[in-house]
Every structure is written in C-alpha cells, then in structure tokens.
Amino acid sequence: MTTINEATPSSTGGAAGREADWLGAVAAEAALFGPSSSAERAADILRKQITEGRLRPGSRVPEKELAAAAKVSRNTLREAFRLLSHEGLLVYEMHRGVFVPQPTEADVVDLYRLRRVLECDVLRGLEGLDSDRLVPLRAALEHSEAAAVAGDWAEVGTGNMRFHEHLVGLADSPRINAVTARLVAELRLIFHIIAQPQELHEPYIARNRAILELLENGRYGDAADELHQYLLDSEERILAAFRSVS
Amino acid sequence: MTTINEATPSSTGGAAGREADWLGAVAAEAALFGPSSSAERAADILRKQITEGRLRPGSRVPEKELAAAAKVSRNTLREAFRLLSHEGLLVYEMHRGVFVPQPTEADVVDLYRLRRVLECDVLRGLEGLDSDRLVPLRAALEHSEAAAVAGDWAEVGTGNMRFHEHLVGLADSPRINAVTARLVAELRLIFHIIAQPQELHEPYIARNRAILELLENGRYGDAADELHQYLLDSEERILAAFRSVS
DNA sequence: GCATATTTGTCCGTATGTATA
C-alpha cells in the first residue's frame, strides 16, 4: 500500500517542531472546553484537528502521545476513537492502530451519489418555506465571498460546505442532517489530499448564490436542478484533480 | 462487519415469560464468536439482543452486569456502547447510564422520509442490472413466505427487512448500505414497541413480490413507484399503531 | 530468519462525582 504521500522521505528523525505542532494545538484546545463527557470532548478536539487539515489523511494517530496531549486516559481516548471511526474520520487496523483514512476515487463517486440524492430531494420538498430560514444560507455565502476577497481559499471551502449543511438543514430531518455531517467530514478529507484550494472552491461561490436566489424566489424545483448539475460538475472536477495527484 | 445475519435464531418459541434470560443468551453467544476485537464482538452480541427484541426499547443496560455476562471488561464494553449509540441502538444519558431508545412518531416520519428517498432512488438507477443480482431478494422473499405459512410473524418481519436491505444493496454503494443498516435497526426497535407482528408484516409480502417481479422485468421506474406507495402505506400503518399504543 | 522494542488490546483496582431510594 505504499502509494502516494510520504513525499518527505528525508526525515523520520525527530525535528520536534514540525510534526508535533498539531499535538500542541490539541493541548491548547483541551483547555477551552466545558462540560460533557471526556470522551466526547476528546472526540471534538480530534475531529477539529482532522477536518481542519492539521492531521492529514494517511496519518497514524498514536494512542499514547495523543492521550498525553489531550490529557485523558488511554481508555477514554479509545472511546473517542470509536466515535470518530464511526463517523468515517478514523479507521481501525487491528493491532496496528488508528489512522486518518485516505478516501479513494471510488469514495468520491459514492459520496457524491449520496449528496445528489439527499440534497436535491431536500430542495424539492420545500414548498411553503418561511424565507427567514434562508438567513443562515446567506450568511454562509457571504462568509465565502469575504474569504475569497481575502484570498483565503480554505475558508471559502468551509463556507461552501456550511452553505450545503444549512441547505439540508432546511428539511428539519435529524437523520438527514447526521448523514450530511458525515459526508461533509469526508469531503474535507478529500479536499485535504488534493490541496488545490482555489480551483476547488472558488467557482462554486457564484453557483451557490444562484441556488440561493432561486430559493428566495420560491423556485425550488429549479434550484434542485441547478444543484444537481452543480454536484455533477464538482464531482468531475474532484476526480480530475485526483488523477493528477496519483 | 454489518453484513446480514445468518439463520439459527432458534426462534424463541413462545413470546412470554422471561425478563433476564437475555443475559444468559449473551453469555451463550459470547462463546461462539471468533476473532476480531472484543469491543466489536460485544457490540455484535448486544446488537443482536436489541434487534431481536430480547432487550426492549426503554430498557436500561447496566454496564457492570453486562460486562460480566459478555465476559469483557467494563472499559471494553464502554467502547461497544459508543459504537452502538452511534448506530442509534443505544442512547447515553449522562451519569445515568445507557438505554435502549424508544423511537417516537417523529422518528417514524423522519426515518420513512429517508427510506423513500434512498430506496426509490436506488431502484431508478438500476439500468442494465444483471438479473443474478436479484437472487438474494427472492431468497428473502421466500423466507418471509415460508415464515408466514408457519405463522412466525416476527420472522416474516426480518425477511421483509432483509428484502429491503438487499434491495438497496443493488446500488453497490457502501454509504447507502451503511445508512440503510442503521435505518433497519431503528425500524426493528419500532416494531418491538408496537408488537402487532401480523398486521405489520403480513400485508407486505405480496407487495415485495410485486416489486421483485417488476424488477425481474426490468421495469425499474414502475418498481420505484410501487415502492414509494408501499413506504407511504407502511408509514401510515405504523403511525396508526403507534397512536393506539400511546 | 530471528531477537528485540514498541504499540495496541484488554483487564483490574480504585477514586470521584452524580442521581436516586
């Protein structure tokens, strides 16, 4: 399985600064949180490290060091691992440890298939929507637009994803929301292995705006059609980027 | 992993007269399993107890006794709890313990909404399906029919659910399969609350047969339409039964 | 191919806090 990554062969030996900086971020984050269970807290912290790209796809996640950094016991940390592995953000390999998964092209296809079904269906079922509900969508869109001006393409990406999360949220379906949260998390993983932020996110600001305007005019069916094409194009672009990496 | 269980349910003849014998069943089951992690093994066992109705919705699941019955440590069992709570088969209540959830009418509505979207979409995307792929559907259907003759309505129910699991399996989408597995598990919970097996399962044998025959004739769109109506009717019937219980 | 070091898998004992009788 010695496929891609590992593009920095020179190292392996120490250099505490670079590879340990996300461990420091974990330790810092650990102080902020409040109540709830320790395992969930640890899972929240780890999730953030992964989705924000400090823990890259393919990385090993060692129990011992991470337990120390997050200041929880190994047992508690393992509960957090189980949580995250069920979300698709970690994978267990028996007696080898936990890893951040590396999605494949097949995963991209599968994931987009589900996105198309769910998101388009949500839009088609919005008859009689209160227009106040669209406020979070607009906020996410403006977040992306501001980030684009600043040239922060990663932040454009999170804005776009937030747009789609709020979009499916319009359906008021806890289960659809849960599935979407998982899909978005996996999507972030994919973005991190491609690492061409601008080409990946910038074109979709305008298209999200178009969808939002259709929704504001109550043209839900048209919005769904536009979204369908949007998702086909996005999938195609990601697959192309994938091939250029491998 | 989350495959479809094999037979040998030993079929719990009578429906009466035992409260704690599921603890014994856990201990018995614990001996059978082979490799894999202890946590996953414990989760498999517990999942079976829940979906087969020996652990009823609303039950408390005490970690100490269960750890003894399954012969695993409490730490390991807690990992299994986390797994199952993410599948919707258990819920955590902070400092109170773990419980088998009691789905509400709102859950039924939400769940059926997702079922309709996913299952119907799968059927509409089956152009050019190899007819061999339908064999498991027929097997599940015949399982239901045989159980109906024997008057074992619970088994009719598992046959019907297996039919639908294989149906979505035709899409070859791991993520759709995973979501469906979760939905089916929750559905079983609901059936166990209502406990009117015959009225709930018997009418759908014929309808599953109708869907299968449409599929065998390549009429995927018609099958999807039939399935859509099927799911609407099923939801309505469950909601009615729900109201008569509460 | 072998011996060793490291890491995971699992269990136990125990201390603390929370909910309930």
Add this chain to the structure above:
DNA sequence: CTATACATACGGACAAATATG
C-alpha cells in the same frame, strides 16, 4: 438529607501482535 448504587475517569499492568534492527 443521608446513604447507596452506579457511571465516569484514571493509571497501572500484562499479553499479544506488529514493527524494527
């Protein structure tokens, strides 16, 4: 309100598997 039971969490220990030299 106190007492008890139980969940939460920790740290140590050992076996088993893997990775390394």
